[in-house]
Amino acid sequence: MTTSETRRELVDLTVALSRINSVNSTLDPTAPGEAEVGAFVRDWMRNQGWLVHEEWPAPSRPNIIGVIPGGDGPTLMVNAHLDTVGTRPDSFEITLTDDTIHGRGVLDTKGGLAAALLAAASFNDTPPPGDVIIAAVSDEEANSIGTSHLLEGWLPDAAIVIEPTDLTIITGHRGFGILELSYTGRSAHTGHREEGLNAIEPAARLVATLERLESDLRATAPHPLLGFPSVQVTRIHGGRELFTVPDQCSASIEIRSVPGRDTTDVDALTAAVESQATGGFTTDYEWTVMRPPFEVHTGEPIVVAMASASTQSGVGPSLQSAPFWTDAALFADKKIPAVVFGPGGNGIHSDDEWIRIEDLASCYDILRHAMASFGSA
Ligand SMILES: [Zn+2]
Known part of the structure; x- marks a missing residue:
């Protein structure tokens, strides 16, 4: 249980962090990025007497890492991101009701x-079993340049x-990859269709090929937690004007991958794209993003610690x-067992984003119990 004083601290710190504009400057080049909120977190950690490290994966893009020294037990990191998506209108006004922020x-x-900062601060006088590290990325x-840099x-x-x-407690999610593709044909007056090479046509055949590929992938055994991979065309753009045979068509293709077979499935998609590179068209393609899937074994100590912390806090795992x-x-890519966890509310990336204060308190409580028990056995 959390005291009313802790609740007030949780609300005050959430409001103070949220009032600082930290809109991701890759998403919006006019946005400030994380420098100011990072400085706030750095100073807050220093006030606790923690060892604080600052890293700069890119200019104005800090990672702030605070270490609470513990005993000889294993090291537990809590990772939370400092950046947000944009707001419309451009407002960082934070409002409160009795139950929500x-x-x-x-x-x-x-x-x-x-919640993570205050949970870790509750160990300022009584060291946890192993070091607790709060990484604000x-x-x-x-x-994800923050966490990528952090894990170096x-x-x-x-x-x-x-x-x-x-x-x-999230123990798995799919990965994803984006393939950008373009076909170049030859323009001509549509009255002389035979003189042109219509670049929309191979793209249309590819859409049909990918539908077949997806149903082939779904004809195999599903992943027990994450089900099947998916493949779809998410953007397509072709043609210039009426009466001109289109000489250009570009498409974006997404795969959502599952652990254990992600590489094979990505290879199958690449092969499907290559199989359409025929008929005199120039085909250019590139995997522009490739993010691995994530899965953690439910017997891992971090999952066990989080599940029992959830029970101790009266939430139930x-x-x-x-x-x-x-x-x-x-983290999974570096063979570090991880879970994803946090409070509830609604409206992320929407115009009315809010958090339940009750969940903020439970999140604090569960993290505190997990920090106390992880590695104590
Ligand atoms: Zn997020």
Whole structure:
């Protein structure tokens, strides 16, 4: 249980963090990025007496890492992102009701960051079993340069990645890849169709080929937690004007991949694209994004610690998969067991984003119990 004083601290810190504009400057080049909110977190951590490290994956894009020294037990990292998506209108006014806090970033994910900071601060006088590291990172909403850079230098034994999960413990999600493709044909007057090479036609055949590929992928055994991979064309653009044979067509293709077979499925998609590169067209394609899937074994100590912390806090553990990608996959890629966890509310990336204060308190409580028990056995 949390005291009313702790609740007030949770609300105050969530509001203070959320009032600082930290819109991701990759998503919006006019936005400030994470420098100011990073400085706030750095000073807050220093006031606690923690060892604080500052890294700069890119200019104005800090990672702030605070270490609470513990005993000889394994190292636990809590990772929360500092950046948010934009707001419309451009407002960082934060409003409160008795039960909720409203404003950009309160749920995704400054409330969870506040809970992690205050949970870790409760160990200022009584060291946890192993070191607890709070990593406040940049750029999760775009290219995850923060966590990618972080994991070049920090390799904890386990991690909790904060995202809004309604207090459920996320043990897996799919990966994704984006392939950008363009066909170049030859323009001509449509009255002389035979003199041109219509670049929309191979794209149309590719759409049909990918539909078949997806149903082939679904004819195999599903992943027990994450089901099937999916393949779809998400953008297509071709043609210039009426009466001209289109000489250009471009498409974006997405795969959502599942663990264990992601490489094979990506190869199958690449092969399908190559099989359409015929008929005199110039075909250019490139995988522009490739993000691995994430899965953690439910017997891992971090999952066990989070599940029992959830029980101790009176929430009760619920283990699920998530429909979205998170930085937990970057930990999994480094063989670091991780879970995704955080408070609930609604409206992330929408005009009315809000967090439940009750969940903020439960999130704090669960993180505190997990920090106390992870590695204590
Ligand atoms: Zn987020």
